[in-house]
Amino acid sequence: MRLLKNQRGFTLIEMLIVMLIITVLIAIAIPNVSKQTSAVDTKGCKAFVQMVQGQVESYRMDEKAVPTMENLVTKGYLKTNETNCPNGDVVEISTDGIVSSKKPA
Template sequence: MNEKGFTLLEMLLVLVVISVLLLLIIPSVVTQKQTVNAKGCSALMKSAEAQVQAYQLNNDNKLPTIADLVTGKYITTGTCPDGKVMQVKDDGTVEANDPSKPAS
């Protein structure tokens, strides 16, 4: 018999190889996602600081809150991709705090 196709052993071997590759790749993807979220928050805070300055130029140097920036459409959200909530400090810089932890 000269039938074309895969044997059961060949199929099992392919499944084992794919499983091992997935086991090696998945932890790396999870770690990379956390890194991207942290860097995304940093970039969003820098952008929000620039928008604080723009708000101050338009509103007689008044220091805005994050809610003022969102309602004025200077920024689209007051939270980072990792869930931290941004707030404007007295010096005009922006920081992000984890809402589940008390502020220090």
């Protein structure tokens, strides 16, 4: 039977140093991730507005009228859960068919 005298493990100090390094890396990474989340939401809203604008144009060609958001949902141009931007901004269609977004009141 072999004895385990020669096996070496990590000391408590080495483990604490590794934990400290990991903590510092996490503290640096988390703020950067949260900044990128807001940028993604903003770009996602712009893309959504452009997509709705395309659906408005399709509706105008099919129905010869400027739609409301309700018309787009009712006629199947948009899904019922797609009436606002991913970041919560309200999407509006003007009377001349221009789509825009704004912060909710």
